Amino acid sequence: MTEVDLCHVGLSQIDLGDCTFELRSFSDSNRLADSLARAGILDPVWLGEKSGKFFVVDGFKRLRWAKDKGSDCLFCRIFKEGCDLRRVWVEKLEKRLCEGEINLAEKAQIIAVLAELFGPGEIPGFFLSGLKAANRPEAIRKWLLLAGKGPRMLEALASGEVCERAAMEISDWDDPGFDSVLALLRALKCSASIQVEIVERISEIAIRQESSRAAVLELAPVREILSREMNHREKTAALRQYLAEVRNPRLSLRRKRFQRELEALGLPLGARVVPPEAFEGGEWSMQLSFTRPEELRKIFRLAEPVVASNRLDKVFEK
Amino acid sequence: MKIRPPRKVVLESAVAKSPLSETLRKNLPAASFEIVDRVRDVSARSPDLLEVVDFHGRFLKSCPGTRHYNCCGYRILNLGTQCSINCTYCILQVYLNQPNLRLFGNLDGMFRELSDFFDQNRGCLHRIGTGEFTDSLLLDPFTGITRSIVPFFASTPNGVLELKTKTDSVGNLIGLDHGGHTIVAWSLNPEEVQRREEPLSATISERLEAARACSGEGYFLAFHFDPIIDYPRWKSGYAQTLDRLFDTVDPARIVWISLGALRFMPELKTIVKARHPASRIVYGEFIRGLDGKMRYFRDIRAEFYSFIVERIRKVDPGLCVYLCMESDDVWLDSFGFSPGRRGGLSGMLDRAVEQRMGIVPSIASPAEADQPASGCKAC
Structure with a gap:
């Protein structure tokens, strides 16, 4: 285990500008803000010690809230001076994975951090399964590209405006x-x-x-x-x-031509010739729509000469 | 074409002393040989590895046609699986779950199964091929399998062997007693398609030269324009290959030419994009066919077929040309008739064998005359 300590730290000792460990959610959810307003800070924020000052490891939003609220000091979990930053990251990611839902923007950032920590091909499987990410080099490569695309992409991922599969497709x-x-x-x-x-x-x-x-x-x-x-x-x-x-230009042309021929054929309202899907195979059908028996009789009467004529053959021409 | 010999051969102990294994030891002096109880299933491909296994399944199977399209009624003789020619469109990339070249070492079992099959099914013709799950001649320089299988078919009155290949490895076929029962067949495409999509295969010139050599040895020939690929210059490309084919071999030696436009299981698209990123074949105008495979839109297919059939007809109107896995309506568009009007596709091919190769199965004994109408239990 990393050497850690629990103690109170003055806000003036914390460098809030150091965002090395920040994973932004890019989400405008008010859940945390509401909770802080109701109950305040429930868990200690995580800090790292460096040259007598502190940088934030986990709890950026809570610290900003505490600062805005005018707090002097907070109860914190401290990673002591000289601790292994790789281990700090691993513990932070372990914690984040256990906290619940991770949006796609966070997922991209976490995979990018994991690739940096372990190498893209060596990310431990439990992290990837926790993130529901495929353990394939190509998939990891795409997540890294997405993480590097900047805030607009991450916002779109976090909000769900761009789905995961589409994001992977456009990543490169x-x-x-x-x-x-x-x-x-x-x-x-x-x-x-x-x-x-x-x-x-x-x-x-x-x-x-x-x-x-x-x-x-x-x-x-x-x-x-x-x-x-x-x-x-x-x-x-x-x-x-x-x-x-x-x-699909050829299929499209054929569909348009078929539609023209069908209209020119002059079948009565309620009668329709339906080609096979994509004109594949020989199973054509004729659809009849009617509301009363007299209507069906009328469709049949009007359709009969059309079907008997050789104009019908033109509809089937390739 | 230079075929890279396997550098490592893993033999299952049950077949480690089989004739095939002995031949491999002789023909692959630089390779290392390892004997194992069972070849392990792996997911990663080892390009220099050849596995020789004791095969427990059936060597002879029916062509996996589907009910929606006309099937040729061919039988597949499995000698092994996988191929190292690495064509971009190869269906084996999806179809097989083991990635390495694999041969079935218990060929005695295969010959036994074949003998039983022919004994029990004497009344009609059986067209049998080895090129479904591997290339028929890819490993033949090392295995020499053709040197036993071709004479075997020569001794069957009603069997025809078709060896399908994209190689020019016909050395072992020279001087064999084939008895006119073996067809050597090549898959053909325009040079441009061959270079782009089949880069490790023999060039079209090499294939045609090999065909000429086989024809000189009295073998019958077949050619498969399959898969036909759509690309901007396809008409001139296929016309050129057809011209070269008929300039090189006598059409009278050709038993059939098949045509089949590119079709593939949808899963192949992702694999082609990942393994062959330069290939453009998966971006054609495909629709999902009645069998669930992706196929070019029917008008495109019909245009390919009509064009090629017309050119073949000009050279040899009597040459059997058929479509592989196509529906009646595409046949009608391309040929003006459907196989049903000519006794079915299987019947068309049997007649081609009869007319070009002179092989006519005959019922030899009263007991055999009691067999079903087709004269064959298997049909």
């Missing part, structure tokens, strides 16, 4: 593309699976078109969709449709 995007996609995801406020779909589509379109991701995001239709007077759900739907069309 270059700067212009990264900034644009971050802004895009924050604006769309869409679900995790849709975020991943959008991010993957942008990447794949860029690869197919041999351009950059930033260039895809700068395409006029994308900008036009994002500038429309629509709510974020409508924008998301429009963007997904556009990206799907660009990603």
